[in-house]
Amino acid sequence: ILNVEQSPQSLHVQEGDSTNFTCSFPSSNFYALHWYRWETAKSPEALFVMTLNGDEKKKGRISATLNTKEGYSYLYIKGSQPEDSATYLCASYSGNTGKLIFGQGTTLQVKP
Amino acid sequence: DAGVIQSPRHEVTEMGQEVTLRCKPISGHDYLFWYRQTMMRGLELLIYFNNNVPIDDSGMPEDRFSAKMPNASFSTLKIQPSEPRDSAVYFCASSLKELPGGELFFGEGSRLTVL
Numbered sequence: 563i564l565n566v567e568q569s570p571q572s573l574h575v576q577e578g579d580s581t582n583f584t585c586s587f588p589s590s591n592f593y594a595l596h597w598y599r600w601e602t603a604k605s606p607e608a609l610f611v612m613t614l615n616g617d618e619k620k621k622g623r624i625s626a627t628l629n630t631k632e633g634y635s636y637l638y639i640k641g642s643q644p645e646d647s648a649t650y651l652c653a654s655y656s657g658n659t660g661k662l663i664f665g666q667g668t669t670l671q672v673k674p
Numbered sequence: 675d676a677g678v679i680q681s682p683r684h685e686v687t688e689m690g691q692e693v694t695l696r697c698k699p700i701s702g703h704d705y706l707f708w709y710r711q712t713m714m715r716g717l718e719l720l721i722y723f724n725n726n727v728p729i730d731d732s733g734m735p736e737d738r739f740s741a742k743m744p745n746a747s748f749s750t751l752k753i754q755p756s757e758p759r760d761s762a763v764y765f766c767a768s769s770l771k772e773l774p775g776g777e778l779f780f781g782e783g784s785r786l787t788v789l
Binding site: 593594596598604605606607608611613651653655660661662663664665666667 | 677678716717718719730733765773774775776777778779780781782783
């Protein structure tokens with residue numbers, strides 16, 4: 563994988579559903595994986611910065627896992643609420659590029 | 675605490691005009707980044723500064739783009755002359771710690787439309 567790829571591109575769920583989405587990134591020379599939450603008409607806000615293989619981080623109902631060997635991270639939202647509606651961006655930093663490369667995002671809509 | 679402040683929030687201009695976007699990072703943050711957001715390419719890094727010094731400008735599309743950081747509390751991104759394909763949302767972000775570990779704090783963006 564040369565780029566940072568996120569799937570699905572968009573997701574519609576009902577309030578109360580749990581959901582998860584994927585970020586795939588180049589595994590060679592990996593340094594860190596960032597997750598950001600971006601609400602409409604606002605600026606992206608950091609959720610997690612993860613560096614270690616097997617790392618798992620949690621903030622309220624949102625958690626993320628990291629597999630640096632195979633190059634993927636999952637973001638989980640337990641019991642989705644309408645206020646969780648946003649675009650979730652992941653970004654990978656590799657020594658190959660020396661840059662934080664962003665994926666295109668997963669847009670989540672939670673219906674009440 | 676004030677976050678990253680960008681101005682203008684919206685700019686509509688005609689092709690060929692000069693555009694200047696401004697950014698005030700969070701006080702104490704030594705790293706400042708300029709990103710461009712488009713539907714086709716997502717968030718792309720244009721340039722970043724460390725302690726007011728440009729470190730990597732390889733993402734600047736062409737000579738029409740220039741960025742400066744004359745002091746720790748102010749940066750500009752200038753496009754001269756502007757073209758319709760420059761239409762995008764331009765984000766400024768600052769960070770306390772160096773990447774890869776430092777999280778980015780984004781401004782609200784400057785939406786540029788070039789007619």
